[in-house]
Amino acid sequence: MSTDPLPILQSTFGFPEFRGVQRQVVDRVLAAENTLAVMPTGAGKSLCYQLPAVALDGTCVVVSPLIALMHDQLRAASAIGIRAATLTSVDTDQMETIARFRRGELDLLYVAPERASGESFRNLLGQAPLALFAIDEAHCVSEWGHDFRPDYRLLRPLLDHFPHVPRLALTATADAVTRADILDQLGIPREGMIVAGFDRPNIRYMISPKDNTTRQIADLIAEQPGPGIVYAQTRAATEKLAEALGRTGRPTRAYHAGLDPQVRARNQADFVASEDMVIVATVAFGMGIDKPDVRFVAHAGMPKSIESYYQETGRAGRDGDPAIAHLFWGAEDFAKARLRISEVEPHRQAGERTRLTALSALVETAGCRRRILLKHFGDESPENCGNCDNCLSPPSAVDATEVARKFLSAVFRTGQSFGVGYIESILTGQSSERSLMNGHEALGVFGIASSSEEAALIKPVARALLLRDALRANDFGGLEFGPEAKAILKGEAEVALIVQPKRERRRRGGAGAVANPTGDPLFEALRAKRRALAAEASVPPYVIFHDSVLREMATTRPANAAALGRISGVGARKLEAYGDAFLQVIREAA
Structure with a gap:
């Protein structure tokens, strides 16, 4: 396949260049090679099958686990001119979608794994050319993953029935064991795996x-x-x-x-x-x-x-x-x-x-x-x-080993039957009708942590002991020893508490407050225009343009359509649909 994906990236998606491993994944798909792409959320996984769907003859069939996700992606794809449809239980235009598929009028067809694994759907796919199988949220195929979906296990026969159609599995969340299982379950070779890393630095x-x-x-x-x-x-x-x-x-x-x-x-x-x-x-x-x-x-x-x-x-x-x-x-x-x-x-x-x-x-x-x-x-x-x-x-660390040993001793001496609050009252020497009735005020642990410094550590120590499995809560809320208790009591393990510095409470303007960091009135005017256009088209505002696109508009103030089209995220379809409206806002702000 000799198709150069860059012009399609620029004209359809409005991006000047690929990000991260997108180019590697797209090149493999265009070369009809089976691929697993492990890419962090926000790295542009959907582009890795949407661009080939535009570039290749035939329909890309996307297997996706949730109807809401399919409809969300359908809106985004349609907004940039990609011919897309969903075939789900809630769609009322199923017959029209099937007819469009048979006529070769779809670039993308989104389906759930339950439908994709059925024989009738397999028969339907034999009635039109196919470009690609894209299996989104591919970790669902692995029982070792955190979101196992049995219907994903039934996809392999469908994929093997069309051996000439490349398959692309995508996930953001798979450890090494899960990745190996995905490859096996979907018939993708080891050399077909591209791992972009998991970091989300923002x-x-x-x-x-x-x-x-x-x-x-x-x-x-x-x-x-x-x-x-x-x-x-x-x-x-x-x-x-x-x-x-x-x-x-x-x-x-x-x-x-x-x-x-x-x-x-x-x-x-x-x-x-x-x-x-x-x-x-x-x-x-x-x-x-x-x-x-x-x-x-x-x-x-x-x-x-x-x-x-x-x-x-x-x-x-x-x-x-x-x-x-x-x-x-x-x-x-x-x-x-x-x-x-x-x-x-x-x-x-x-x-x-x-x-x-x-x-x-x-x-x-x-x-x-x-x-x-x-x-x-x-x-x-x-x-x-x-x-x-x-x-x-x-943060700073405090050695709380001695308080931890006192706490464990109090749990043991009181019969491993009481909760944190009661153990705290025993350690700090707080007399009560309950402690008198139980005879616990006569214990050697009564009042042995009455200093203000040790008393302040009791609740954090209890939390740390539960976290480390030195303590466990029984069905009645009482504390009992866990497997890690013995080493602490014998002095073979230390308990250090992490003390976080006090953070000042702030009002609007924390780390995520980036929409309009300079208070530019043009940015707010562009946002208002986006809001109006979104309401008119019955789509979320971000489907029109992301905030980052509006910020660049406000910063560069493009004077014409050609300059607006050079902003990342403004493709040909959106430029035609919305360019004049946003250029008018910019002119009025001049």
């Missing part, structure tokens, strides 16, 4: 122990303008937190699988179209959203794995602008995670424990967060990334 990683989580997240929202996602762990928690955060004055919505489908769809659509909304959601929300201008992602509790954390935080800053990922964790999160691991199939428990250990290292480290995160995926990084909380404000 995301600032921040991690804090829970201390009134609602207030902590409200403070984050006050600092960060722009859209944001808050992940909560239960349906009830999403609604309660959304109600509380709504009182801050920011438009806020809840999202979880238990909502009425119409309400859920409306909340999602409102968020996608908004320039400042916060959505509080369970992890059911996110994979189907390709919103590039999310300025922050907050976790109100621990994600289920380090892969999930990477994928969920990766929904921030897809446009390349600065964004925040702030995780709020509690020791009880790790206790629940260990309980979940004990309930999965035995052959998966070792892998799940490895992921949990990686998460505990991430929250406990006094060093670079990014370094820990990237190491899990096999990436190297500098010791100081310059864009995580620990690198920006290095």
Whole structure:
């Protein structure tokens, strides 16, 4: 295949050059070579199949896991002139789409794995020329991955039925074991794997122990303008937190699988179209959203794995602008995670424990967060990334081994049946009806940590012991020894606490506040025009242009269509559709 992809990149997509490994992936696809591309979110994975779909004869069939994601990508592709359609259970124009496919009028056809693996769909594909199979979110094919979807396992017969059609698998989230499994399951050779790395340098990683989580997240929202996602762990928690955060004055919505489908769809659509909304959601929300201008992602509790954390935080800053990922964790999160691991199939428990250990290292480290995160995926990084909380404000460490031993002794002496609060009262010598009735005031551990310095360390020590699996919570909320307790009690292991420096509360203008950093009135006028055009076309504003494109317009003030067309992100189709409107705004501001 001798097609030069660069002119198509420039005219259709409006980009002057490829980014990262895009050119390598596109060249392999155009040469009909089977490929696995592991690229971080925001690195332009969709372009790796959209450009070949324009360049090659026939239709590119895209297998995607969620209807919302397909429709989101359909809007973006149609906006730049790519002939695209979806074939899903909610589409009312299925017969028209099938007819267009048979006539060769589609560059892209998006389908779910459930449909793609069926015999009737395979028969349909035999009725028109095919250019490419693109398997998006390919980690779903691996049972070792964090998002296993059994229907992805059924795709191989379809791919093998059309051996002349190249296959491209894409994912942002796969460790070495998962990558090897993807290659095997989809019939891609080892030499066909391109790994771009996992670093998202524009995301600032921040991690804090829970201390009134609602207030902590409200403070984050006050600092960060722009859209944001808050992940909560239960349906009830999403609604309660959304109600509380709504009182801050920011438009806020809840999202979880238990909502009425119409309400859920409306909340999602409102968020996608908004320039400042916060959505509080369970992890059911996110994979189907390709919103590039999310300025922050907050976790109100621990994600289920380090892969999930990477994928969920990766929904921030897809446009390349600065964004925040702030995780709020509690020791009880790790206790629940260990309980979940004990309930999965035995052959998966070792892998799940490895992921949990990686998460505990991430929250406990006094060093670079990014370094820990990237190491899990096999990436190297500098010791100081310059864009995580620990690198920006290095924490100090306190030797709390003696307090930890006293705490463990109190847990043992009281029968391994009581929670953190009660153990704290025993250690600090607080008499109560309960301690008198239990006879615990006669124990040698009663009041042995009554100094203000030691008392202040008790709750952080309890959190650290639960994190390290030296303590576990039983079904009744009592603390009992875990496998790491013995080494601490015998003096064979130390307990160092990480003490984060106090951070000043800021108002609007944190690390993700980049939409209009100089307060340029032209930028705001261009945004207003974009908002109006988006409402008229019933698409989210970012489908018209990203903020970065508007900022460059405001900075360079192009005087004509030729100059406007040279701005990255302004392709031929958008220049024709919207160029005059934005040029008029620029002229009026002169």
